Amino acid sequence: MHAVVVIGASAGGFEPLRRIIAALAVPCTASVYVVMHIGSKPSVLPSLLDRPGLPAGFAQDGTLIEAGHIYVAPPDHHMFLERHSIRLSHGPKVHHTRPAIDPLFVSAIARQLGWPAIPRVAGRPTLLSRGSPRPKFMGTGSSASFSVVGMVTALPDCLR
8 A cells, every 4th residue: 555645725725735736746656635625616626736747636436546646525525535445425514614624634544554444524533542553744834814734644755
């Protein structure tokens, strides 16, 4: 199983998100997952993040995970990682938003730890208890208008 990079951004976080993606080295042996609070509005986010050697596109339910790709949560859908594929859900909003960041982060942690897929997430994740290995959080940024948070399950070559 290769490394994963998960990035979540609020609606005003496009510019920091764009800078993070632009800083990733190519080729990248990790798969990159992006959730931005875009709600149900149409979005061109993948085309804005796409770069040579690191293609970006909206995730589709059941897509097999490939390294060197950027998968973006489509409007109005939560994105979850399973062992070898991506799952999408139109389930309840989490923290008043869909897509939400929490379902992606919790499922990425579960995938890395070998836990079964998590079909739904409601509220704060509680999976990192009882001495579970913790993921590496690469940093956060915030201002009055946006916040961005990222997590990697192992340090891939594209972040070195």
